[in-house]
Amino acid sequence: MQTSARDRHDSPTNGPATGGLESSVQPRPPARTAGAEHPADCPLSIHDMTVAYQRRPVLWDVEYDAPAGKLIALVGPNGAGKSTLIKAVMDLVPKASGRVTVFGEPYRRQRRLVGYVPQRESVDWDFPVSALDVVAMGRYGRLGWLRPVGRADLEAAREALDRVGLKDFASRQIRQLSGGQQQRVFLARALAQDAQLYLMDEPFASVDAATERAIIDVLRAMRAAGKTVIVVHHDLETVPEYFEYVVLLNMRVVAHGPVRDVFTPENLRKTYGGRLTLLEEAAHKLAKRDAPV
């Protein structure tokens, strides 16, 4: 953790006043560039989103506008709903309430603008495809139905593999890749899509140091190209080094904003507080009502 974050948290004027447990009003993100208030400029705008699994809420009243062209860490303890938030944005899990817009439009109309990097464990790496085949899947969205993968798509896929340093591994069956290389293949697949907003679910989870370096280099290049990248991240120590913005999540947005303002010990305590929060208790109660007969 960087000391700057700790030094600043004493003066309340520096960071946005984050709501306590009882407050459902979330602070607005700090001042953005002119015109950013227009939702069409906002890569991701989440309004009043609640998500429940089998009636048990896992995310409450999420209110968030992502700043454009930034690297944003999504941080919180296990079970905080980080993956769920990403999935709910992409309509992969149903929302109990709320509205999400991507550059001012609902997600289903903006799919091509959103690149998704799922968790590495979410697929069977024994599947009979090559690294290039997987990366080319990033192009399917722009290919119509029934259209086979063409030469231009393979070219784009190769280029994406090159960007993550796996040029020589294109024809490898994916089982033969190391964990870090598999993670980079997923990253390359999202790159091949050439999106504007990227949602990444723990791309740094159990990867080797070389892969972590390679990924962060790619992320910085993406930011330089004006992309917005939201990354579910576990390693608190590297947050200040890798990211400029952070969202602290624990079933609700505890705080969000620039890392130097928001990434404070106090906010982290609120996010990672050991005791059951009232929210969690309420969620349990709601879930019990759905108990099996």
Add this chain to the structure above:
Amino acid sequence: MIAAARLDWPSLISLLALRDYNTRVVVLGVGAFALASGVVGTFLMLRKRALLADVISHATLPGIALAFLVGSALGMAGKSLPVLLAGATITGVLAVLFVLAVVHTTRVKEDAALGIALSVFFGGGIALSSLVQQSATASAAGLDAFIYGKTAAMIVSDAWLIAGGAAIVIALCIGFFKELRLLCFDPAYAAAQGRPIVAFDLMLMGAVVLITVIGLQAVGLILVIALLVVPPAAARFWSDDLRRVVLISAGVGLISGVVGAGLSALIPKAPSGALIVLVSGALFIFSLVFGAKRGSVWRWLEARQLGRRVAEQHFLRSCYELVEDDPNRSFSEGALAANRVWNAEELARMMQVGLASRWIEPAGSSQFRLTQAGLESARRVTRNHRLWEMYLITHADIAPSHVDRDADLVEHVLDAEMITKLEALLAADAAALVTPPSPHRLPSVLPTGAAP
């Protein structure tokens, strides 16, 4: 074979030449079905839904029996294949919907739901079949063919019906190849990309229902699952590329179907379904043993090759350590034996290998010396070993007394890429490196001269 006495050459030849009209009909019908089931079975296997196919096939029985009863009651020929297959399709689809409904609306887990659907539908089918046997005329006896498979009953219109269904299934799998591949590999990503994965799952299940129904006559409803599961599983031993897996699976299916049906034509009263499945089983065993990608013979050969390489490298390194100060010096077999824990046979064999590969050459009475080629190889091997030792000491905090043994394991799998990385890592602190107290003398920090 039991029926060998009855197997006469003329009938075999006429079978192989497809001279007989009936044979041609059966080959067309069974071949088309088995080919298509190999194709769709690949996706079914990769989607991990093979059990659902088993449910579907068992659930066709009540449909067949009902269709027979209703058809007879309406005065149609009860045994007309399209009518029976329509009934089979309806109950097969109902079973799928039942499973999906139970899984999605209750807390019953999928395996339990599959078991319930399979047994209840099949039980209903058996009850209805007994009704058919009691009530109807002798024509009812033909229903057995759908349970165990009976290609002999196939007529030409049946075969074309089957071929038509097979063509639809194959066309779907080819047309939606890229979507199916994505669905099977990463359904969440497919959904994020806006692919309607539920619709694709239903399409896949629909294709399986169709395959099951057209396969009823060929292999029967109990064994139809085999042709959806065995060919893809066999094909997976031959390739790591989905396109090829699909093609090979189709080929395995086709061969199983045609050969099995042919055998059943040669052996009187042999049930075709069982023979087709047995042929596919034999092909599976063959693939498991000899398959190019993961077959056990292949893996065994690979392991043996690695074992040989390890022995060779240890031998070379032992020689090198004896003559490190003066490469022209000669050494005896006894000196080699003392340098490493060898078993006498192994050392004798390695001496043979060394002489045959011209790594070492005789130098006087029971003395040997390294050849130029042997020296270079030995130097490279030793260098890799020591690079790894140093890496373990400096970067992995392994106790120096353990590094030799660890390096012994790893040095043989170091590839050029890893060696380059090691060199880069060690170059920085090579000068300050303390020579590890390993069993081997390390006169210079990094033996130079031999590029990896």
